Amino acid sequence: MFSIQAFTDGGSYNQLSRRACLHYSKTFQLLQARLDELDQTVATSDTTIMVVFFLASAAELMEDYATVENHVKGLEKIVNLRGGVRALNTHNNMQAKVCRADLSYALLSGQQPRLFRDEIQWSCFIADRNLTQCSHQPHDAYVHTFLEATVDKRLHDALRDLHTFSCISNLAYQTTRKLSPEIYNEIMISILYRLTNLSFESDPFQEALRIGLLAISSTLFMQRQFVEHPYDHLLNLHRKALLKLRESTDIDIPVPIVLWLTMLLHVVENREPSPPDWLSIWLDEVIFRAGIDSWHQAHEILRSMVWVNFVHDRCGMPAFEAAMLRLERGAGSEVEKASSKQHA
Template sequence: MVTAISPRPKRHNLAFIVNSSIDKPDAKARQLIRSHVMRDKNRRKPPADASKLKSWINEESSQTSVALSDLYFPLPVHIGSGMPLTQLACDMPPYALDLVYKFFTVLLQQMYPIELCLSFDLQHSVWIQYLALDPLYCHSLLWTTQTYFDWLNGSGVSPIQIQHAHQTLVGLRERLTLDAELATSDATIVVVVSLIMMNAFVGDYKSARKHVRGLHKMVEMRGGVRAFGGNTQIQLKMCRADLAMAIFTNRKPLFFSDGICWEPYIAKNTSRKTLPPHMAALDSNLLHIWADLREFTRSANLAFQTGQKIDCVLFQEILVSVQYRLLLLDVSAGSLDEVVLVGMLAFATNIFLQMQGLGMRFDNLSARLRGCVSGLQGLGDDATAELKLWLLFVAWMPGGASKQNSWIGAELKKTLGILALTKWEVVRDRLKRYLWIDVLHDKGGKDAFKNATENLLQTLRSSEIDI
């Protein structure tokens, strides 16, 4: 089982930047900001612990605790129902403080399937710490959060959203053009990542793609993704943005494009005997990715059954490794390799990039998945039909019974009929031969089965009478 327990973070000396007006911080404050946000560039990495699982991104022992600065520890301030925050780097009226509270109590925990992960340690999260260090980050957070709640309420673009957008973009432009040192700092990169995800969320992929190219340039100026090994939270966030845009736009990701390790990351058993028989000829690199995902799902199911949790950093490392390999692997169009690859990519995307409750639409990926399902038409053997069954359930998961998924219900009904499956328990056993996480997929899977079989049993019985 893949598990990791994070040690209790150590307390450090106190250092604050408090700006209580809309003016820029004075020279002394700016110097202190710079000294903190630039710290991670030159920090010596701690020695590797051979007992821990190696980090796929950094190719060294994974760090289970991440500190923004050895000199910084946030001062607790309570907002709302007692959420620990810190003194802020910019003045915030009550409505803005409420947005910050909602972000850290609602949005942040919607980004990951919290049933699988450890609870976030907000007190020691870099996202809390940046609020005390960087006014630009404060404004970008307010812009992102206001945009989300405006969208959720169906109110369109509000004047407050425009105000925060203006403050963020003007501040970012000034930093990129006037302050070469802060321009590529961790905090500035976090702001750019937020712009990427926010633009992608509202469907402005052109702007998001432009920001991804800018992010890639900034990261390369710092020495590449692995140069951020001392700040795992930001490292994973930038990879998340790169992967999301690659899937949204049906392009290759920008990071790791110069070469990655294709070997299994967490799987010890990569024997082809563990595959369903009809997948025995799978490409060797694809086999390694399948084995990793298979091991991840087994660990997740075991963790849930025993009341344990998978560490959030480890959880993300596994899925980052899986998605980069899937997106950078070239396979023959129309082959079984492509069918399995797209199915795995959709499965992993729904776990890693799909924010719970939002139903983000990855239209290009959905179209590829539908094409793969169509490509299996006419292959009437039970093994192929079983693979198609799993693909259909994977396709159903993000949107459920939506208009975009209307084709899935018809295909699912047809495939269940071919396999003569009329009980959910039997269907679930078939699906678990592939990739399936009980706590995440059982409810949606049962709903899909119920939707598809409302008239199936009656149809089968009528066929028996006709015979």
């Protein structure tokens, strides 16, 4: 009841209604009673885990991140007493709920997740299973050849899994089929734990790619209803990584990757068309240099990376159309000058 009332009220704990505060107090008392039980099976039961999970979710909704951290640490202790994440029940999505709370706090805070620290499975989870026969020639062959020679295999494999997931999602949407919740949760856990446990601070391109994959993953697996920008820290990291890449790159990055990176922030931020900034100028340059003249053409290139039509087209298409309008209004000459200077 508390999490429902907190959702209804919104805002911080100090702004909660008297009813929500009452529900919170009762919920916390019940939780403490369960944790104080001499019978450890009660303290570590699925019911106790669910109470902590909902309290963490409510605290996140109220932007009380210190309390979120405490609840996530509590979940970690309970899970360890139960024998680890894999020992939890899969039929009621208990594993997924615990991992979702852990990953959500990691994205909120920028810290590494607390679970699976010594159990990361780095190999591809779905990309090598031949689950779909999607093809985006000539773009995907060029992209993956470049990435195989340039980036850490663990990062490349995470991208391959996300690409496969996006192809499966697009196909499922077209055929009105559904991906089973169990497979969806397993994909989420595999990809996000790998990406959050990687870091490439000394390599602007790899770090921008890693954070870009995290950002797009948040739109696919970690959406928060009625929260405009649920992961501000991740968005800030994304902006900084792109700016650092823009200022320091000394490699010729393939068009599909640059187009995807520059479009991605518009999509993840749900940005409205605005006066040109460095990101918009960069997007304009990519479109101009690549000779892209239609959304259909851009869309095919984006799908060679990670792009789920029914999730990302809504913000991606307006961002592309705004760039085309800027180029048509005469910004093309300025973009050409800037592009020539950059590649001189």
